[in-house]
Amino acid sequence: MKVAQFAQYGGPEVLDIVEAPDPHPGPGQVRIQVRAVGLNASDWKLRSGTLSFGATLPQGTGSDVAGIVDEIGEGVEDVVLGDRVFGVSDDHAAAAEFALLTLRAPIPASLGFIDAAGLPVALETATRGLDQLAVTHGMTLFINGATGGIGSAATQLARARGARVIGAASAANQSYLATIGAEPVIYGDGMSERVRALAPDGVDVALDVAGNGVLPELIALAGGAPQRVVTLADFQGAEDHGVHFSNGFKDGNAFHAMHSIGELIESGRFWLPVEKTYPLADIREAHHAGEHGGIRGRLVLVVGGAL
Numbered sequence: 001m002k003v004a005q006f007a008q009y010g011g012p013e014v015l016d017i018v019e020a021p022d023p024h025p026g027p028g029q030v031r032i033q034v035r036a037v038g039l040n041a042s043d044w045k046l047r048s049g050t051l052s053f054g055a056t057l058p059q060g061t062g063s064d065v066a067g068i069v070d071e072i073g074e075g076v077e078d079v080v081l082g083d084r085v086f087g088v089s090d091d092h093a094a095a096a097e098f099a100l101l102t103l104r105a106p107i108p109a110s111l112g113f114i115d116a117a118g119l120p121v122a123l124e125t126a127t128r129g130l131d132q133l134a135v136t137h138g139m140t141l142f143i144n145g146a147t148g149g150i151g152s153a154a155t156q157l158a159r160a161r162g163a164r165v166i167g168a169a170s171a172a173n174q175s176y177l178a179t180i181g182a183e184p185v186i187y188g189d190g191m192s193e194r195v196r197a198l199a200p201d202g203v204d205v206a207l208d209v210a211g212n213g214v215l216p217e218l219i220a221l222a223g224g225a226p227q228r229v230v231t232l233a234d235f236q237g238a239e240d241h242g243v244h245f246s247n248g249f250k251d252g253n254a255f256h257a258m259h260s261i262g263e264l265i266e267s268g269r270f271w272l273p274v275e276k277t278y279p280l281a282d283i284r285e286a287h288h289a290g291e292h293g294g295i296r297g298r299l300v301l302v303v304g305g306a307l
Helices: 041-048 113-117 120-132 149-160 171-179 191-198 215-221 235-241 257-266 280-291
Strands: 002-006 015-019 030-038 064-072 084-089 098-106 140-144 164-169 183-186 205-208 229-231 274-279 298-302
Touching (some): 002 280, 030 120, 064 098, 064 113, 064 120, 120 257, 140 149, 140 215, 149 164, 149 257, 164 171, 164 191, 215 235, 274 280
Parallel strands (some): 140 205
Antiparallel strands (some): 030 064, 030 298
């Protein structure tokens, strides 16, 4: 099969499309014919060597994936051949013609492969952060970095729980934030004052998705209580300020959200936009675009004529 991989750490130029043996599922796994692969920050962090999942070189790339089940491992009873599923590649090597999945769910009926491939990691991370903050009906949540894949997911999931959401983003993304249910404010100097103009008494809880060094501001907005702030992106800041750094490996994951998101999607209460798609052959360009930021929603690789 064709697979994207890197044999050394570095920039997007280390990625190549190579031939590799077809994988086959073990117990609990399914193999899918890959149709689309969602890109995440962990993909370029792993490729650059700044993040490690215990991988050895050469290493594939890509976690979020959607496709068609074409082989089933021992003990699997939740799918049949031909099912459309989305989930997370077991070996972080979804950018290929085939991928093996243990964590998976049926693709909601109204979604194609491209939209489904953008969901798993953003959905899991956003759900985990909201769960750790115990976001529920009647609360006011501030999200720092509310327009990327995770921020967009967190905004809509919090609104679905009945929470009020104030979200920070660039000036260019203020209208977008309003369309997904947040009350928008602009990043930068004076952000706290802009939040307090909407919520004079501050907020109940705050979620940091951007990791841009504003944890002291978020703590102040949340009544001076570090325990009412969770960061998904600022490990050192969390250490310095007593804030919880959410880690899916240590805290336990929230991939259960893949099985419940269909109801929100079908009712029109959840939408995770795909900003741009790339063919698998252009994976270097896709990584370059993702690393440089400013993406609203998701970037997705298309494999095998996805629809």
